[in-house]
Amino acid sequence: MHVDTSPDPMRIYRAKRDASHVYVKSKYNILGFISSGTYGRVYKAEDASGNLHAIKKFKPDKEGDVVTYTGISQSAIREIALNREISHENIVSLKEVILEDKSIYMVFEYAEHDFLQLIHHHSQTLRCPISIPVLKSLIYQLLNGLVYLHSAHILHRDLKPANILITSKGQVKIGDLGLARLSAQPLQPLFAGDKVVVTIWYRAPELLLGAKHYNNSIDCWAVACVLAELASRRPIFKGEEAKLDSKKNLPFQRDQLLKIFEVLGSPNEKDWPSITHLPEYTSLKRLDPYPNRLFDWCQSCLRSQAGYDLLRQLFMYDPDQRLSAREALGHAWFKEDPLPTTNAFASVNSNQIPPHRRITQDDAPSMSMTIPFQPGQSGNAANAPGPPFTQVLSGSSQQAQVQAKSGHSHHTGTSGSLGDVGHGTTKIRKKPRLG
Amino acid sequence: MATDFWASSHYTRWIVDRATLKQARADDSAYVPEPEYLDFLTIYFANLITKLGKKLQFRQRVVATATVFFRRFYLKNSYCETDPYLVISACCYVAAKAEESPVHIKNVVTESRSVFGQAPYNVKHFPSDNSKLAEMEFYLVDDLECDLVVFHPYRTLLALCKKDSSMSPGGGNSDMPSQEAEAGELGTGIGAEDGPRFWGTGEGKLELSEVALQTAWFIINDTYRSELCLLYPPHLIAITAIYLTLVLHTPTQNSIAHLLPHSSAFNSDIPIASESPQATPQPRRSSRSSDPSSKQTQQDPISFLADLNVSLSAISTIAQEIISMYSLWNRYKEDPTAEETRNSNMDGPGSGSPASHTSQAGVGQRSGSTPLGNTPGSVGEGGTDDSANQPNNPWPFGQGRVVTAMFLSSMLNSMREARMSDMAHPSSGRPVVVNRMLERTG
Numbered sequence: 026m027h028v029d030t031s032p033d034p035m036r037i038y039r040a041k042r043d044a045s046h047v048y049v050k051s052k053y054n055i056l057g058f059i060s061s062g063t064y065g066r067v068y069k070a071e072d073a074s075g076n077l078h079a080i081k082k083f084k085p086d087k088e089g090d091v092v093t094y095t096g097i098s099q100s101a102i103r104e105i106a107l108n109r110e111i112s113h114e115n116i117v118s119l120k121e122v123i124l125e126d127k128s129i130y131m132v133f134e135y136a137e138h139d140f141l142q143l144i145h146h147h148s149q150t151l152r153c154p155i156s157i158p159v160l161k162s163l164i165y166q167l168l169n170g171l172v173y174l175h176s177a178h179i180l181h182r183d184l185k186p187a188n189i190l191i192t193s194k195g196q197v198k199i200g201d202l203g204l205a206r207l208s209a210q211p212l213q214p215l216f217a218g219d220k221v222v223v224t225i226w227y228r229a230p231e232l233l234l235g236a237k238h239y240n241n242s243i244d245c246w247a248v249a250c251v252l253a254e255l256a257s258r259r260p261i262f263k264g265e266e267a268k269l270d271s272k273k274n275l276p277f278q279r280d281q282l283l284k285i286f287e288v289l290g291s292p293n294e295k296d297w298p299s300i301t302h303l304p305e306y307t308s309l310k311r312l313d314p315y316p317n318r319l320f321d322w323c324q325s326c327l328r329s330q331a332g333y334d335l336l337r338q339l340f341m342y343d344p345d346q347r348l349s350a351r352e353a354l355g356h357a358w359f360k361e362d363p364l365p366t367t368n369a370f371a372s373v374n375s376n377q378i379p380p381h382r383r384i385t386q387d388d389a390p391s392m393s394m395t396i397p398f399q400p401g402q403s404g405n406a407a408n409a410p411g412p413p414f415t416q417v418l419s420g421s422s423q424q425a426q427v428q429a430k431s432g433h434s435h436h437t438g439t440s441g442s443l444g445d446v447g448h449g450t451t452k453i454r455k456k457p458r459l460g
Numbered sequence: 461m462a463t464d465f466w467a468s469s470h471y472t473r474w475i476v477d478r479a480t481l482k483q484a485r486a487d488d489s490a491y492v493p494e495p496e497y498l499d500f501l502t503i504y505f506a507n508l509i510t511k512l513g514k515k516l517q518f519r520q521r522v523v524a525t526a527t528v529f530f531r532r533f534y535l536k537n538s539y540c541e542t543d544p545y546l547v548i549s550a551c552c553y554v555a556a557k558a559e560e561s562p563v564h565i566k567n568v569v570t571e572s573r574s575v576f577g578q579a580p581y582n583v584k585h586f587p588s589d590n591s592k593l594a595e596m597e598f599y600l601v602d603d604l605e606c607d608l609v610v611f612h613p614y615r616t617l618l619a620l621c622k623k624d625s626s627m628s629p630g631g632g633n634s635d636m637p638s639q640e641a642e643a644g645e646l647g648t649g650i651g652a653e654d655g656p657r658f659w660g661t662g663e664g665k666l667e668l669s670e671v672a673l674q675t676a677w678f679i680i681n682d683t684y685r686s687e688l689c690l691l692y693p694p695h696l697i698a699i700t701a702i703y704l705t706l707v708l709h710t711p712t713q714n715s716i717a718h719l720l721p722h723s724s725a726f727n728s729d730i731p732i733a734s735e736s737p738q739a740t741p742q743p744r745r746s747s748r749s750s751d752p753s754s755k756q757t758q759q760d761p762i763s764f765l766a767d768l769n770v771s772l773s774a775i776s777t778i779a780q781e782i783i784s785m786y787s788l789w790n791r792y793k794e795d796p797t798a799e800e801t802r803n804s805n806m807d808g809p810g811s812g813s814p815a816s817h818t819s820q821a822g823v824g825q826r827s828g829s830t831p832l833g834n835t836p837g838s839v840g841e842g843g844t845d846d847s848a849n850q851p852n853n854p855w856p857f858g859q860g861r862v863v864t865a866m867f868l869s870s871m872l873n874s875m876r877e878a879r880m881s882d883m884a885h886p887s888s889g890r891p892v893v894v895n896r897m898l899e900r901t902g
Contacts, residue, residue, distance in 0.1 A: 034543035034585060034876055035596070037883060041541070042599055094594030096565045097601065102557040105601075106608035109469050122606045124598045177464070207609075212519050212561050 049123050049130050053080065057384030064100065064203065065128075069135065069384045077135035078120060085127040092127050100203045101129055107202045111177055115170030117190060117200040136190035136198050138379050140251060144186055146379035148258040157329070158363040158372040160255050163189075165365035166197035167248060171350040174199070175241045178209035182222040184247035186254060193381075195368035208240060215239065223247060225266040225281050230292065231344050233278045233285075235304030242344040245353065249339035256326040261288060277308045283315075289340055290317030297343040331358035465693065469607035474532055476690050487538040491875040496788075497868070503785075503792050504868045505530060505544060506685040508575070512552050515571040516563050520681065525610045526555035527684040533603050535690065539872060540879035545576045545583050550596040558608040565590045580794070580866035613680045613698035620768075621676065621702060624667040666702070666764045672712040676705040679782065686785040692778055699770055700778040706761050793864045 033039075053070040056077075060067050065084035071077050083101050085092045108119035108131075123130040140163065147155050167189060174181055183204040190198040204222060208215070216237045223232060229246035231239055253261035264281030286292075291314045292300055300306060319340065323333040335358045341347040348356070359365055363372070370378055465471055485498050492498055506527055513523035529551040534544075549572040556563045569590055576583035587593065601608070668676070679701040683689065688697055706712055766772075 035546065037541040037880065038537060038599070042602075094591040094598065096553070096590070096594045097557070097597060099557055099560075099562050102554070102608065105606045106558055109606050110467075110609050112467075122601075124602045127598075206560060212521060212559055 046125065047123070049080070049125055052123075053078065053132070055080070057386055059382060059384055064098075069382070070132075079133045079135050081131040081133065083129040083131075094127050097129065101131075103206055104201075104203045105129075105131065107179055107205055107207070111173070111179070113170055113173040115166050115197050115199060116173065117198040133200070134198070135192075136200070137193040137381055138191040139200075140186035140189040140191070140255065142382070143191065143379050144254060144258050151377060154258065154326075155255050156372065157327075158366065159369050160252075161359065161363065162195070162365040162367075162369035162371075163191070163197055163255060164248070164252050165354070165359055166369065167199065167251065168350050168354045170197065170199040171244055171248065172354055174205070175244070175350050178207050179205050180208050180215075180241060181205045181244050181247075182219075183224065184244055184251065185224045185227045186251055189251065191369060195366075195370035197369065220275060225264060225278065226250060226260045226262055228278075228281065229344070230282065230285060230342055231303065233282055234300070234306065234309060235275065237304075240344065241349065242347045245339055245347050245350055248350070248353070249336055252336060252339070253322075253326070261322075277305050279308070279312070282309070283312065286312065286315040288317075288322055289319055289342070291315050292342040296341075296346075299343070299345075329358065329361070331356070331361055334358070465611050465695070468611060469605075469609060470611045471693060473605065473607060474690065475693060476535065478691065480535065481687055481690065484535045485538075487879070488540050488875065491540050491878050492871065497863070497871060499788055500792055500863045500868055501539065501872070502687060503685045503789050504865055505548065507794060507865075508545075508581070509548055509552065512548060512571060512575050515575055516552060516556070516567060518552070518556065519559070519561065521612060521614060522552075522555050522559045522561055524612050524614070524681075524684055524689075525559055526551040528610045528612075528689050529555055529600065529604060529608075531687055531690050532607075533600060536603050538879075540875040543585070544872065545572070545581070545586055546593065546596050547600065548572070549586075549593055550600045553593060554597055554600060554604075554608065558610070565593060569593055580864065581869050583869075611694045613683070613694040613701060614677065616695040616698035617673075617676055617680060617701065620666055620698070621668050621673055622665040623673055624669050666761055668702075668705070669712065669715075672705050672709055675709045675712070676701045679704055682785070682789075683782060685789060686781060688778060688781055688785075691781075692774065696770060696774050696778060699765065699768060700775050700782065702761075703765060703775060704779055704782065706765075791860050791862050793862050 053072055056069045056071060058066060059069050059079065063084075065082045068080045068082065069077065070080045083098070105119075105122055112118065117136065118134045120132040120134060123132065143155065143163075147153060171181070171184075179202070181199065181202065181204070183201060184199070188199070188201040190200050192198060204219065206215070214237060216239075223229070223243060227247040227250045229239070229243040232243060250261055262281060262284040264278070264284040266281065267276035267278050270276060291312070292309075294301055300309075303309075319337060320333060323329075323336060327333055327336065335348070335353060335356045338348040338356075339353060366372070488498060489495055509527050509530060510523055513526060518526075526548075530548060533547055533551070549568055552572075553563070553565060553568045569588065572593075573586050573588065575581070576586050676698075680698060683697055683701070
C-alpha cells in the first residue's frame with residue numbers, strides 16, 4: 026500500500042460511531058444455540074425484560090485465520106432490506122439489526138415451533154395425523170402471510186416446512202426471506218440473479234422445466250406441497266435432486282418431475298398451453314405418461330371434497346391457472362367446519378403440542394461463553410421426550426430452524442439432502458453434540 | 461420500491477423538513493467560506509456518484525438509489541468529519557446490491573480509485589484494499605438504519621405517462637421507459653391508483669411524445685443534484701417533472717399552447733390549478749387516434765394534472781426548487797479543461813454538466829432535445845454547441861461567479877483539516893477525546 030502521511034479522514038466519524046455503539050451482548054442474554062448453516066448461526070436470546078428472540082448471526086468472512094470485512098452478502102442485504110419494509114402478524118418480524126465486529130446480527134421475534142418440527146412430532150412421537158382443525162388453521166395463516174408478501178410484490182422463493190414457524194400461541198410466522206426478492210420492476214430478469222430457487226421438493230413444475238420467467242404462483246405451489254405434507258406427514262414429492270454438472274449447467278430434474286407426475290399425472294398442452302415454450306419440454310416428452318390420482322391421494326389424508334379441490338387448484342400445472350394466495354384464502358374449504366382458528370393449537374391438548382425448541386451451548390467461541398450456563402436449558406434430555414425421539418427431534422430441529430437455512434442449499438443444489446435428515450429416518454445429524 | 465409507499469421506510473422515516481436539512485449541515489457551515497458552497501457540494505457529490513455509476517455500468521435507478529443513500533447518510537454526518545469519497549463508493553456498492561444488480565467489491569475499489577484519483581478531484585488517500593470499503597459499508601448500512609428500499613419518481617412517471625404511440629411508431633429508442641416499466645408496476649403513491657385508470661393498462665395515461673417523456677426523465681435525473689429526494693415523496697417530484705416538461709419543453713409547450721388560453725409557460729405561478737376544465741372543450745381522454753394532428757388537440761394535460769390528487773402548492777415549491785438548482789448548476793464547472801474535452805468527447809461519462817444527462821436510455825448526448833439540458837452548458841462551460849438548438853431559453857441562468865469542481869475538492873480538504881485541528885485544539889483549550897486506538901492510517 027502506498028505511504029500516506031495524512032491522518033485517516035474517517036477518524037472522527039469512526040470514533041463517534043464506535044463510542045455510541047450498543048453491543049449485542051450488552052442488550053441480549055444469549056441462552057443457547059439453535060441451528061447453523063452456511064449463512065452462519067441462530068441463537069436463542071432474551072432481552073432485559075425477558076422477551077425471547079432468535080438472533081441470526083451471519084458468519085464473518087475469513088481470510089486465512091484473520092476475520093476481515095468482505096462486504097455484506099446479497100442474501101443478507103435482501104433479508105434486511107425486505108424485513109425493514111414489512112410488518113404482518115404472519116411474518117416473522119425483524120426487531121433490529123446490529124452490525125458489530127465484522128458480523129451482522131439480525132434480531133427476530135422468537136417462535137417456539139415450526140412446521141417441520143410439528144410434522145416430526147406427529148410422525149415420530151404421537152404417531153397420529155395432524156388434526157384437520159390444526160392443519161386448516163396453519164394453512165390459512167400461511168396463506169394470509171403470503172397474501173401480504175405478494176401484495177407487497179415480494180416473492181418468498183423458499184417456502185418449506187422448516188421455514189414456516191409457529192409461536193407457542195399457535196400463530197404462524199413465515200420466516201427466512203434470505204432468498205426472497207421484489208418482483209416489481211426488476212432491473213434484470215429474476216433468473217439472472219439466482220439460477221435455482223426453492224428447495225427441490227417444493228419447486229414448481231415451471232421452474233423444474235427451466236422457465237426463465239416466473240411469478241407469485243411458485244410460492245402457491247410450495248404452499249400446496251406444504252399442505253399435502255402436513256396432511257400426510259411426509260413430503261408429497263420427495264424427488265432426488267439432479268446436481269449441476271461440471272460446467273454449472275442446470276440439469277433436467279427428471280426424478281422430481283416423475284414424483285410429481287405419479288400423483289398429478291403428466292401435464293399436457295391442453296391444460297398448460299405455454300408448456301411447449303419451456304426449455305425442458307423435449308426432455309419432458311420422453312418421460313412415460315402417468316394418470317392423475319390426486320383424488321385418491323386425498324381420500325386417505327384430507328377426507329374433504331373442498332380440501333381436495335383447494336389442493337387440486339393449487340397444484341394446477343399452468344401457473345396462470347394456479348390459485349393465487351388471495352383466491353386460496355377465500356376457498357370454500359376455509360368456510361366449512363372446522364373453521365380455522367387464530368390459535369392453531371386451540372383444539373389441541375397441551376400434552377400434544379410439540380416440545381420447545383431445543384437449544385445447546387454453542388461449541389464455537391463466537392458468541393457462546395458470555396452467559397452463565399443454565400443447566401435446565403442445555404440441549405440434553407431435560408425438555409425433550411425420551412429416546413429415541415430425543416435424537417431424531419434434536420436432529421430435525423437443528424435444521425428445521427426458522428430463520429436458519431438461507432440460500433446456500435439451493436445454490437449448491439444440496440437442499441434435498443438436508444431435508445432428508447429431518448424426514449422420518451433415524452439418521453442423526455452430527456451437529457450439534459447431543460451430550 | 462417495495463410494498464406500499466405510505467407504509468414504507470422511505471415515507472415513514474426518511475422524508476424530513478428543511479430545518480432538519482439545515483441542522484445536518486450545521487458543522488459544515490462553520491468551515492465553508494459562504495453557505496452557497498454547500499449547495500454546490502450537493503451538485504458536486506451527485507455528479508461524482510453519477511460518474512462512478514457510469515464506470516460501473518449502473519442503470520439509472522441504481523445511481524439514483526446510491527445518491528439517496530448518500531443524502532441520507534449526510535443527514536446524520538458532516539462532510540468535514542468523514543471521507544465523502546469513501547462514502548460515495550460504499551453508497552454505490554450497497555445500492556447495486558439493494559437494486560439486485562450487484563457488482564464485485566474489487567471493481568468498486570478499482571473504479572473509485574480511478575475516478576477519484578484524477579483531476580479535478582485528485583484524491584490520494586482512497587484505500588486500495590477491499591476491507592476498508594467493506595468496513596465503510598457496515599457503517600453506512602448502520603447509519604441508513606438498514607432501510608435500503610428506495611422509491612423513485614421514475615416509476616410514477618411511467619405509471620402516469622406513456623409514449624404517444626401515434627407520434628413514434630415502432631418505439632424508436634425506447635430502452636428507458638420500456639425496461640423500467642416491466643411488470644407494469646403501480647403503487648405510485650397517488651390516491652387514484654385503485655381505480656382502473658392507472659392499473660397498467662395504459663388507459664388513462666397522459667400521452668407524451670418520446671422526446672417529452674425523455675425530457676421528464678432527464679429532469680428527474682437532475683433532481684438528484686438537489687436534496688429534493690429528502691424533502692418530498694417521489695411521486696410529487698415526478699409530477700413536477702411532467703409539469704416542467706409541459707411548460708418548458710418548447711415542442712411540447714407548443715403542442716399544448718392552444719389549451720392554455722391565458723397562461724404563460726414562463727409564469728412562475730402554476731397555471732394548472734387555475735385552469736378550469738371548461739377552457740378545454742375536447743374530451744379529456746381520447747380514444748386512440750391514428751391521426752397525429754387530431755390527436756394533439758385531444759390531449760389535455762392540464763386537467764390531467766389538475767385531476768391528480770396532489771398538493772399543487774407542493775408541486776409549485778418543487779418546481780421552484782428544481783429551477784434554482786438549475787441556475788446553481790449552471791454556475792458549476794466540472795472540469796477546468798472542459799472546453800477541450802467537450803470538443804473531443806462530447807459526453808465524457810457523467811462529465812457532470814446538465815448537458816450531459818446521465819440517462820441510461822442510450823440517448824446520452826441529445827442535449828438539444830431537453831430544454832433544461834443545454835442552458836447551463838451554454839453559459840458555464842462555453843458549450844455553444846447546442847445553444848443554437850434552443851432559441852427559447854426562458855431563464856436568466858448563469859448569473860454569478862462560476863464555481864469549479866477543483867475548488868470544491870480542495871475546499872473539502874481544508875474543511876476536514878480545519879475540523880481535525882479544531883477537534884484536537886478546541887477553543888476551550890481542552891483537546892477533544894478521540895480514542896487513539898481507533899486511529900488508522902490509510
